[in-house]
Amino acid sequence: MRERGLVVPMRRLEIPASNEIDDMKNTAMILTEILRILSSLNSVLMLFVASMDITSKETALGTFLLLLLCLPYLSVAAIYHPSEQLSINCGSTSSVMYDGRNWTTDLNFLRENHNQSVAALPTAVSPKEGPYTHARLSRTQFTYSFLVNPGPKFLRLFFYSTAYPNFERSQACFSVKAGPYTLLQYFNVSLNADVDPASSGILFREYSINLKDGWLNVTFIPNTTAQNPDSYAFINGIEVVSMPSYLYYTNSNVDNADYPKLVGGESYQIENNLALETKYRLRLGDRDIPAAEDTGMLRKWDVHNEYITNPGVESFDVDNTTKLNFNKTPDYTAPDPVYRSLASMGGNASVNMGFNLTWQLPVDPGFTYMLRLHFCQLNPKVIGSGYQIFLIYIQDNLVEERADIFSWSGKLKGVPVVRDYAVIISAPDHQKKANLSVKLHPHRESLIKDAQLNAIELFKISDTEGNLAGPNPDPRIQATEIFHENSIKKRRSTTRTLAAVAGAVSGVILLSFIIVFFIIKRKKNVAFNNGSNKKDETSHGGGSSSLPTNLCRHFTIAEIAEATNNFDELFIVGVGGFGNVYKGYIDDGSTPVAIKRLKPGSRQGLNEFMNEIEMLSQLRHLHLVSLIGYCYESNEMILVYDFMDRGTLSDHLYGSNNPPLSWKQRLQICIGAARGLHYLHTGAKQMIIHRDVKSTNILLDEKWVAKVSDFGLSRIGPTGSSMTHVSTQVKGSVGYLDPEYYKRQRLTEKSDVYSYGVVLLEVLCGRQPLLRMVEKRQVSLVDWAKHRYEKGFLGEIVDPALKGQIAPHCLRKFGEVALSCLLEDGAQRPSMNDVVGVLEFVLQRHLQDGANVIAVLESGGDYEDSTTEDMFSSSHSSVHVSDYSNSSGLNSTSYPSKESDRLFSEPVFSEIKDPKGR
Template sequence: MDTNCIRIALGTILLILPCLPFLSIAEVIYPPLELFSISCGSSTNFTLDGRNWIGDNNSKLLSESQGSVAAPPNTPTTIQGPYTYARLSHSKFTYSFSLKAGPKFVRLFFYSVSYQSFDRTKACFSVTAGPYTLLRDFDASLNADADDDPGQPDILFREYCINLEDGQKQLNITFIPSKTSQNPDSYAFINGIEIVSLPPFLYYTNPDDDITGWPQPVGLNTNPFPIENNYAMETKYRLRVGDQQIPALNDTGMLRSWDVDSKYVTTQSVLSLDIATGIKLRFTKKTPNYTAPDTVYRSVRNMGSNGTFNMGFNLTWQLPIDSGFNYLLRLHFCQLDPNISRPGDQSFFIYVQDQLVEDWADIIGWSDKQKGVPVVKQYVVLIPGNEQETLNLSLKMHPNPHSLAKDAQINAIELFKINDPTGNLAGPNPDSHPKTSEFPLPNSNKKSKGSTRTLIAAGAGAVSGVVMLSLIVAFFLIKRKKNVAVDEGSNKKGGTSRGDGSSSLPTNICRKFSIAEIRAATNNFDELFVVGLGGFGNVYKGYIDDGSTRVAIKRLKADSRQGAQEFMNEIEMLSQLRYLHLVSLVGYCYESNEMILVYDFMDRGSLREHLYDTDKPSLSWKQRLQICIGVGRGLHYLHTGTKDVIIHRDVKSANILLDEKWVAKVSDFGLSRIGPTGISRTHVNTQVKGSIGYLDPEYYKRDRLTVKSDVYSFGVVLLEVLSGRQPLLHWEEKQRMSLVKWAKHCYEKGILSEIVDPELKGQIVPQCLHKFGEVALSCLLEDGTQRPSMKDIVGMLELVLQLQEGDVNGVMESGGDYEYGDDVFSSSHNSVHVSDYSKSTGLSTTRDGDRSYGSNDFVLIPDDVFSEIKDPNGR
């Protein structure tokens, strides 16, 4: 260690005082100014691993403890720590800590067993710390049963980073039992709480630093993503390369534990331990000496010395995480290889979620051509989804072919979950019975840790694959009986797209491809053929039928946990649908554990790619209006033009594709549902699914799905089209963070022009802008029954286009009905009078029973209670 290191005490205190001296085997580089280690429910104090644990019975930390009790576990543990007693209560209780401003680690320790009359399975509760929700309806026994550490049975540990702003002098940590009719006797408990102060800019971004050093977003957005002081984070992984854990006592002063990474590595690799001990590490201002222990930077994982062989695979980690959150990924590097001395000697690609984040990762280049200089690279990645299912975050490295050494290496990985806009950090409970994954990770049969669900074991994977295959076979047999046939021949005539946006497929047949055909079409899934990426997986441009037909091939990720259901749902839905403004399904492939969907190829990509975070030319206002009208027609067809009402449930700009003629087509039907049936039914009760930032708040809060949920999502898309920005931007000021809130505010103030995309300045006729804003915001009304139907919306958008073109008078004077010019089903529906939208002075009822809106009586909900983050990619 650095000779300037200070060897100090790490004792726990109850008042804000310097740490008491205590002999430690670790060289402490950063002495925490505040350190609380509380043994909850205990009356005794003890010292362990550099911590002085204080029993909460000897303190005044319990500021609210209605009826809480202290009790020993019915099954004592031999594991040392704050587990000999617990604080338990059927009512909420609070610990209050007097603290100084600045970042803190907040650590929670649980021993999930029964205590006296408190049954283990009844422990279900939430935990808040200040404005943040750390755990919500946390089922301790389920989480303990899902944990995979045999050395610590029933022990659970959670770690969070929370920053106290100036003026905040107290942090309240509250435990709240989750009372339900199924569990009226639920209780909350805690065995230990620890709070440790941190250096101010170890994990939080220093605003005075060069912006190039800020965390970089993964994906299309190129704006740096600073970790601001108002964020809270949960530590998901702190992994070092090596053969054993680095315990808290051997950290740099903050009592962090560094686990080994081996259980998450899914490809072959080589481990090098305690390398170059004669080279002194050179820490810098960007990477101070408290960033990680020296041993972290002296142990390296790489691909091995066979450079030619290394070019054939990626060095890969798979980290189970919760969907619907942003994550801060910190990668630690230090070059100590004696054969690497100059920039370019070793460089490699880094992929996060299969997206390239570094095309010339060069540790020597990063460290000013010096060896032994630790470097930390930071990225922020959004894991889409709103259901908070457990997915995998992938980290992959691959040698740069222009590098002298064909290798990639790393020393450590840290991953933090960032709170959502509501302050929530809580993830889902594991399933009551551990699930097996239908798609095991390659070369891995390990289970996830902590709050993540159990991953597959090798034997269970084989059984799961057979079961899944049986389910899919049964699914297609049932569909045959319903005369929705799936063509088993892979080369039947008439089963291909003509490639011009239309299809020669019959309306109820799609084609089955073999995996050999798919591999041939994509050059064996060549990354050069990738044209898109979503939660479902990569989308490839492919060529079928001897290269005569271009198609889009969407390949399910091997680690997707929801793909089988969505895969079948997409085939079921799209095999029955053929309409100009819906993307056409050409066929599917299910073979060798691959689930693949094949569509008509859309030359222009997604609407999102033409609105923001793009190098593509901006769309004109007229193009945007025509696209919106096409999308509206597609949704109207789904709602009223088929035998059953179909609710898309994931309308967003990333799921709107554009063909070579700029014709808009609604895509991605994996989440679609058949709507309510019967005259008396108005909604479908179903679990909330969709994309955060586009979800209907009524559906989100009440689990009631209607066609008006699609209308709400379409309203968000309309605002995207007008503003050229995402639904939610974390780095914007509070009023502008939510696009919906900002648009409502501007509309009410009569300054809607402030949200207009700068690329559109001067293009929009004022009357057209006002009417377009009225249409968009009518879609976003809080009460779904007050939103217009898609039929009405299309009519209003047609009027907006006429206003833009200055040709509205002829239409209004004619008094003629508006006709859906290319709708194959328009003859069976009542038409809409354009004059209803321009002359109405109040709410009127259409012949469909839906309410439409006059231009003079539009009412806005003053406060949108639903605030979310964006989901940038299609699934």
């Protein structure tokens, strides 16, 4: 019997009789607890003795020796024995056994004495033991010092976000430094804890630090600001555990072929002067592996279920009998159960070839990460090389084109192997999180069309300044609490004020105050109306035209400030020409909204502000962003919209680390945006021309529904049968402007069609309309696409993430409609209704052909399918139709063509109806 690092010779144990089942259960429970304690006996003994005073050490030592003498049949068989293991119970004056180790008092490690030690206030979910019952807190800086051997160490920090006497939970905001490394900065503990309600306020952070000398100093620094003058730092538990020299750091003495592979590069060395933060340690089994069951370093292995994107894939345990052979990696790399469980794609080969086994891991952008993948081949059907081969993609980059675990293992079963990769995650503006993706796909030459993985470890690597700190998460929950607290304070304040007034003044004076109040209120309303050029005839009265308040809500500046935590920068989710866009919460924090605030000096001003209010107040459609209200007060111009969870379309095409959209998703988004524009052109009382159609003005909600936004530049179209255009000053965005409108200053709805055609090319090619740092002929996306289409090479410029997803006839038809939108003569361009019809047809054909096109990779992987290679190769003079797809049934129209009407006269969906407003 093997249990948590201990070997128990079962032949010496007396087995109870069958009628003593209850006694047997009790005995088993006691034995399990003894085994758990003894698994870290050496380090526990050292710490226990160190914690005693001199007169008590002999007694302590005798106690442990007696315990060993009483258990002669148990022997320690730990895989790795740390030279240091310090588990510190911060704020406590006594030691406690918890989770397989002895947590000792922190008094011998503190430098300063001006901090406080307090017990956590009890709650319904308070931890009953371990390092979470007490805390060390201070409103000034304090430091722990540990004298240990040089070399790599795990440094673990344990936090319990709860109420402590004289310390408000929300005011815990601080930085943590360890030697030259910044581990945490402006760390708001309650904000981080509230992201995961299941955590019950418990937070854990693990770091790897390579010490040059024997001192490890960990400093806690409160981030006191004018907004939070009472901020404090606290810690519940600290753990320092030594690790093998090259567990995660790179051994410079080995061949660089064994270094981690840099995704998109050659290799990457995890040097000793770098610090690491453990972001994920996931085993692909059905239960967590607790710290006490690790190989001696007290690492915890979590299950992966939260991060795998394939809902039908299950993890399972395999072969618990074969002895693992650690001849490719040290036996302390991971515990045995890690390699005896895995996730695979299942037994249906045809289904497996149509999707990827995918994990998405949220990370902080702006850092390099080390990704470790664990493998062990125990499949009885794999009896040789080539039986199971698969491809590995990281961030949609092919890093292993023939992953063969059996070959990696020296053609032996049960040999654990690891593969390390370095991944650079760029940092787009104001993006707090990005996804790091891991995708596996069966190789077409594999005898078993399957892929498998046993475990994932991911570490953030410190930057050049030794920083590991990331941003605090979206402060929604914190904001909600602030709103409720403010509401309570306001109600209490109001009650006290009214009571004082009622008891202090007479009815006549009170009536006078009321009269004065209404006079002041009236003056403010007059000022508002004058400031808005008398366009706002609300319930206050006074204007010549009106803002329909029955459809548009008016917010006070106080409500907006409350919704954004006084315009806290943490709430900023975007920046545009208008100004900052904040994510806020209204109605006591129950409703998320997007709040667009005009910045001083913006190129947009009062006219655009009033124009958007008037336009959107009268429009309601599934594919138009909804305006909730506005604020025009104290020189502030603010618009409040429904919040779009997935941001802009451009965020998912380029310039971010978001996973690439599939071809199906892109078509659905294009159709939605086209429907919104069609409604503007034909569905409202008067034609509305948007004038600023671009990918950043197409927003996506949580269900990926596209919504056209930003109507500040919109204009009413031609009114009356005699008018064909509107003569107006040219406005819009460079790269999207209709050349006919630009040259003649004549605006029609076909100007929107042109801009939308540019968006279609963005969607197809995954690049911006203008790129300055490329060769001259590729600077303009429109010119480049026209040139490649005319030469028959449109497939050459398709987004590489779409390779293998588009049937050739769908590509051809999509290219035709996009380039027809971009015709020089606006009259020759299709209407948005025609565009919707053709895109619907392309989507229908894509769905029909999906089962027949071999390389249907939902997330955009490429696995060398020769039937689709032609379509994207520059070595062919035309776009070829795959043998695996049917003819489209549509006549091709070359670009440019005077017969563009023929393209749109063909039948599409008979059931298509104009989208209705909601």
